[in-house]
Amino acid sequence: MFEHMNNIPLxxxxxxIPLHQQAEDQLRKLISENHFRVGDAFPKETDLxxxxxxxxxxLRQAISNLVRDGxxxxxxxxxxxxxxxxxxxxxxxxxxxxxxxxxxxxPFKDLKHTVNVVKADKETEERLGIPHGAKVVSLERIRSTxxxxxxxxxxxxxxxxxxxGSENFKKPLYELLDEEFHVVPVYSQEEIRAIAATEKIxxxxxxxxxxxxxxxxxxxxxxxxxxIEFNICYYRSDAFTYSIEIKRPV
Amino acid sequence: MFEHMNNIPLxxxxxxIPLHQQAEDQLRKLISENHFRVGDAFPKETDLxxxxxxxxxxLRQAISNLVRDGxxxxxxxxxxxxxxxxxxxxxxxxxxxxxxxxxxxxPFKDLKHTVNVVKADKETEERLGIPHGAKVVSLERIRSTxxxxxxxxxxxxxxxxxxxGSENFKKPLYELLDEEFHVVPVYSQEEIRAIAATEKIxxxxxxxxxxxxxxxxxxxxxxxxxxIEFNICYYRSDAFTYSIEIKRPV
DNA sequence: ACTTTCAATATGTTTGAACATATGAATAAT
DNA sequence: ATTATTCATATGTTCAAACATATTGAAAGT
Numbered sequence: 160m161f162e163h164m165n166n167i168p169l170x171x172x173x174x175x176i177p178l179h180q181q182a183e184d185q186l187r188k189l190i191s192e193n194h195f196r197v198g199d200a201f202p203k204e205t206d207l208x209x210x211x212x213x214x215x216x217x218l219r220q221a222i223s224n225l226v227r228d229g230x231x232x233x234x235x236x237x238x239x240x241x242x243x244x245x246x247x248x249x250x251x252x253x254x255x256x257x258x259x260x261x262x263x264x265x266p267f268k269d270l271k272h273t274v275n276v277v278k279a280d281k282e283t284e285e286r287l288g289i290p291h292g293a294k295v296v297s298l299e300r301i302r303s304t305x306x307x308x309x310x311x312x313x314x315x316x317x318x319x320x321x322x323x324g325s326e327n328f329k330k331p332l333y334e335l336l337d338e339e340f341h342v343v344p345v346y347s348q349e350e351i352r353a354i355a356a357t358e359k360i361x362x363x364x365x366x367x368x369x370x371x372x373x374x375x376x377x378x379x380x381x382x383x384x385x386x387i388e389f390n391i392c393y394y395r396s397d398a399f400t401y402s403i404e405i406k407r408p409v
Numbered sequence: 410m411f412e413h414m415n416n417i418p419l420x421x422x423x424x425x426i427p428l429h430q431q432a433e434d435q436l437r438k439l440i441s442e443n444h445f446r447v448g449d450a451f452p453k454e455t456d457l458x459x460x461x462x463x464x465x466x467x468l469r470q471a472i473s474n475l476v477r478d479g480x481x482x483x484x485x486x487x488x489x490x491x492x493x494x495x496x497x498x499x500x501x502x503x504x505x506x507x508x509x510x511x512x513x514x515x516p517f518k519d520l521k522h523t524v525n526v527v528k529a530d531k532e533t534e535e536r537l538g539i540p541h542g543a544k545v546v547s548l549e550r551i552r553s554t555x556x557x558x559x560x561x562x563x564x565x566x567x568x569x570x571x572x573x574g575s576e577n578f579k580k581p582l583y584e585l586l587d588e589e590f591h592v593v594p595v596y597s598q599e600e601i602r603a604i605a606a607t608e609k610i611x612x613x614x615x616x617x618x619x620x621x622x623x624x625x626x627x628x629x630x631x632x633x634x635x636x637i638e639f640n641i642c643y644y645r646s647d648a649f650t651y652s653i654e655i656k657r658p659v
Numbered sequence: 660a661c662t663t664t665c666a667a668t669a670t671g672t673t674t675g676a677a678c679a680t681a682t683g684a685a686t687a688a689t
Numbered sequence: 690a691t692t693a694t695t696c697a698t699a700t701g702t703t704c705a706a707a708c709a710t711a712t713t714g715a716a717a718g719t
Contacts, residue, residue, distance in 0.1 A: 177672060203699060214674045219700090224477075235700050236682035290712095353603035353623040353646035371621035371646075373603040396603035396621075427702060453669060464704045469670090485670050486712035663718070672709070679702070689692065 164202060164210045178213050182221035184382060190230055190241060201231065201239035270308055271301035276324050283315045286378050286389040296322040298332075301363055311363040314390040336387070344387055346380040353396070360393050371396045414452060414460045428463050432471035440480055440491060451481065451489035520558055521551035526574045533565045536628050536639040546572040548582075551613055561613040564640040586637070594637055596630040601651065610643050621646045 167189070170181045195201060202210070208218040222239065225231045233239045279287065279295045289295070300312040314332075316322050320342050326335060336342040352374045361368040373394040379387045417439070420431045445451060452460075458468045472489065475481040483489045529537065529545045539545070550562040564582075566572050570592050576585060586592040602624045611618040623644040629637045644651070 179672075205699080216675080217673055220672090233700060234682085235680065236684095236698060238699055351601055351623070351651040353621040353644070355621045355646075369619075371603040371605045373601070373623075394603070396605075429702075455669080466705085467703055470702090483670060484712080485710065486668060488669055661719075665716080667715095668713085670711085672707100674707085676704085677702100681698100681700085683698090685696080687692100687694070689690100
């Protein structure tokens, strides 16, 4: 808990990162590190704005995002407080296939593991928001749990991340991104469909064309909602069920 | 599509409802009514602000919310565009098909709507944790968005909830449960698979047997993790993408 | 035909200012 | 003691203005 404003870290007014963004990041950090007790009073807007040398409006931009994400609550006269309710998706391992499998005690191995630098296709360009013709690092995997292929994975990484293609992808992907590149995934936008296996997919998964396959497209974003990775994968339907638990933000 | 700004409804400057709120509501409505084509250019901020007699800043407040909700996308010089319609499981409406569809402005109707009191099958008994042979209220629905069936739904409710089968299921289900029975869903455990349509499913959805179908099984729990409802549904794969956004617990 | 350069333009950031509004707390009236 | 009133205050709304920045598309150069 901060006794005084003066203990709250400052912002970098010379950075290219917008002030409201810095403020948001800073607050996220402070909250997640429990510098503010739940339900406790938050610094008031005017004070915080003064401390950071930004206008109340700019600070408000940051706070609004946190309110929308359910980390903070605002009430007119009482001020801003830290919410109890965490929008939890329960998944500590929410993004990691290997963690998931390890948790369930299912051994797996990679039947294919390829890293390339390629020109992004149109969909990838759109999702990642990169210019036409831009090159991206692609990671392609076919993973099996047992004798048969279970899933085909393909990821394209936003150039911003800074991958070169020569990294060690043996360790869990999101550990690598965090530790080596200081890129932390926060949001995952997932689209899940059932499709009939194309020839290509059938070959990858060793199934018959036309068989139902679970397709998952996933756009992984950082705290500022900037794209990190666009990922598409095909799961064998007879071997895989996609399970999640959603908790309502009460 | 609006040829001219002049066709866009005005705001009520005398209302007690904030202008940014009115603007947001108005835009939501316009988008949901398909007055703007997907991917098409949106009126630019300056023009819209002028049309509505509000400042660009105020309008921006409204648009920002829509962007955050994924209805709009902004790009620097190119302007604002309407996003591809994602049937997103919004955190607010996380469980309601009707809310989801209404929010996206997709009209739908029930092709079938049956309420029964039946003996639970084995899977339902297990999931709900009720004794063998117990009776449960079942709700069966086939819903369409447009001409063709979109999804087949079947729900079994835990006897604890207290449904008799004679309730008015026309209103959104989770409103009913909350208001009439004081049952509030908090957790949703979901299992998603791709399967080949059986004869029965094919008949419901008017597709050919063997076609890929998205199956979702969902166990809805209350705050104490006691089961409320076991729900199974089959989505036409050519018409439906299951979209969720997961946010990492920071 | 191809690339480079450059200006126009739509969104992005930030500020300071003013007034509205809900509400907790102090004060006054009962 | 209880209720009503008032006031101070923190958030809520809105504005106008200025400058930053990315990107499109056209013009110019190769």
